[in-house]
Amino acid sequence: MCAAERNEDGLTAIRLTALLTAFEPGDDVLGISELARRTELAKSTVHRLVGHLVTTGLLEREGTSVRLGLKLFEIGQLAIRQRGLVDAARPYLADLREATRNTVHLAVLEGTEVVYLDILRGPDAPTLPSRIGGRFPAHATGVGKAILAYIPESEVEKVIAAGLARVSPRTITAPGLLRKHLTKVRGEGIAYEREESAVGVVCAASPLLDAGGRALAAISISGWADRMRTERVAPAVRTAALTLSRTLQ
Amino acid sequence: MCAAERNEDGLTAIRLTALLTAFEPGDDVLGISELARRTELAKSTVHRLVGHLVTTGLLEREGTSVRLGLKLFEIGQLAIRQRGLVDAARPYLADLREATRNTVHLAVLEGTEVVYLDILRGPDAPTLPSRIGGRFPAHATGVGKAILAYIPESEVEKVIAAGLARVSPRTITAPGLLRKHLTKVRGEGIAYEREESAVGVVCAASPLLDAGGRALAAISISGWADRMRTERVAPAVRTAALTLSRTLQ
Numbered sequence: 502m503c504a505a506e507r508n509e510d511g512l513t514a515i516r517l518t519a520l521l522t523a524f525e526p527g528d529d530v531l532g533i534s535e536l537a538r539r540t541e542l543a544k545s546t547v548h549r550l551v552g553h554l555v556t557t558g559l560l561e562r563e564g565t566s567v568r569l570g571l572k573l574f575e576i577g578q579l580a581i582r583q584r585g586l587v588d589a590a591r592p593y594l595a596d597l598r599e600a601t602r603n604t605v606h607l608a609v610l611e612g613t614e615v616v617y618l619d620i621l622r623g624p625d626a627p628t629l630p631s632r633i634g635g636r637f638p639a640h641a642t643g644v645g646k647a648i649l650a651y652i653p654e655s656e657v658e659k660v661i662a663a664g665l666a667r668v669s670p671r672t673i674t675a676p677g678l679l680r681k682h683l684t685k686v687r688g689e690g691i692a693y694e695r696e697e698s699a700v701g702v703v704c705a706a707s708p709l710l711d712a713g714g715r716a717l718a719a720i721s722i723s724g725w726a727d728r729m730r731t732e733r734v735a736p737a738v739r740t741a742a743l744t745l746s747r748t749l750q
Numbered sequence: 751m752c753a754a755e756r757n758e759d760g761l762t763a764i765r766l767t768a769l770l771t772a773f774e775p776g777d778d779v780l781g782i783s784e785l786a787r788r789t790e791l792a793k794s795t796v797h798r799l800v801g802h803l804v805t806t807g808l809l810e811r812e813g814t815s816v817r818l819g820l821k822l823f824e825i826g827q828l829a830i831r832q833r834g835l836v837d838a839a840r841p842y843l844a845d846l847r848e849a850t851r852n853t854v855h856l857a858v859l860e861g862t863e864v865v866y867l868d869i870l871r872g873p874d875a876p877t878l879p880s881r882i883g884g885r886f887p888a889h890a891t892g893v894g895k896a897i898l899a900y901i902p903e904s905e906v907e908k909v910i911a912a913g914l915a916r917v918s919p920r921t922i923t924a925p926g927l928l929r930k931h932l933t934k935v936r937g938e939g940i941a942y943e944r945e946e947s948a949v950g951v952v953c954a955a956s957p958l959l960d961a962g963g964r965a966l967a968a969i970s971i972s973g974w975a976d977r978m979r980t981e982r983v984a985p986a987v988r989t990a991a992l993t994l995s996r997t998l999q
Contacts, residue, residue, distance in 0.1 A: 509758055509759065509762075510758065510759070510762040510798070510799065510802065511798075511801075511802045511805075513758075513759040513762040513763065513766075514762065514766055514799065514802035514803060514805070514806055515802070515805070515806055517762075517763055517766060518806035518807070518808055521825055522821070522825065524825070524828050524829075525828070526828060528828075549759070549760075550759065550763065552760075553759065553760045553763035553764070554763060556760075556763070556764070557763055557764055557767035558767070559767055568829075569825065569828055569829035570829060571829065571830075571858075571860055571865060572771070573822070573825050573826045573829040574826045574827075574829040574830040574865075574867075574883055575826070575865065575883040575884075575885075576770050576771065576773070576818065576822050576826060576883075577818075577822045577823040577824070577825060577826015577827060577829070577883070578823075578826060578881070578882050578883025578884075579773050579774070579775060579777075579818055579883065580773075580817075580818035580819060580820065580822040580823045580826070581820075581823040591870075591871065592871065592873075595844070595847070595870065598844070599848065609820070611820055616820060616823075616824065618823075621840075621844065622840065622841065624841075632827070633827050634823055634824040634825075634826070634827025634828065635824075635827075636824075
């Protein structure tokens, strides 16, 4: 062991993580040069570290390129199963999809964004850009607003301080407007979202609460603005969220 | 940089992967001592490496313990999305679940085991030990046998050479019997599984084939042996598998 090891293995951990997170939706395989470009590491370093990651199964070789290993899928499923939410929510989501024929989402808040833990796409719903494991600005989504309405104000202020990006012409970008909107959500237990994340798409969301009334996650139903009446599906989402919350407490 | 770096970062990669794969189904958080015990690493090494993994977001702190980070779920979803199978199969699985009220599986072969990529649990089905991201010996499952029947014989022989473990009293453990059974599966396009993975549970599976007729994955319907007639659900599984195969080719 050399004196530099203590620092070196921290650097290695950062570099290995950078290689794993260099993959983006739509990438199938990536070559050494592309990985070097994306991680800003030397090609020789990438070559060596990729070899290590292939050995451990976190990456898989495909010719001279690599792709993310199936082992990462297995570890990732454990990461999410430990939260117990996905398994608990799955039958409720399936029932909501069946009853409404629209698309249902389950999401949690991570910083200023929501991460989608599960999505069941309905036959009558538009093709949405959301994907399982993907992120979206919280303030621009039904699930995000449902969660923001049920967490301490100090945490909401952090989201506001980070800036409310406009992702569609109707996104709520004014802090005062968002605060007022969240008060309304708290009153109804439902967060309506009207073309704020994407033009032509609406959604009704409701939070999953812990015993202390704090949001752990949220579920929603999304559909076409001209075909789905959010007020009509809202009681179904709210009921499912309340029942599901009870099983989580 | 010291002379040992080249070897050191390989060791670090192996140790980091060991820490990530130390988590098992049912674990919520793990402490440093438990991680040291499971990985057979010194506590001081675990402490240092865990710190690095927390920094990169692959682990998350929970008091003095850690759990797998949500980032691993996100990376894991990319690992699987790149295979495109889960998204393509999801609506077919949902329809099969709805039509049969039993549990549907989507799985791929990895070495001698199947890895479950998706599971939709049906209201009439038994609670099965299978979980998304989990593994099971291929020869003992419907999906595994459906895949084994449609890959080159040399690969089937590797599975046989690794040993056909008995996981239930009815598991096919004799190589000759398995070869004969796979010939029958090839003739019908359906792999029946009768209490070979678990007592009281039966299943009908069918392979998803590429343009060359090679199995990429398989789907199945599982139910109680005394309530679900496998011959009755087989045409539905086979039809869904054929249609789905066409979309993948």
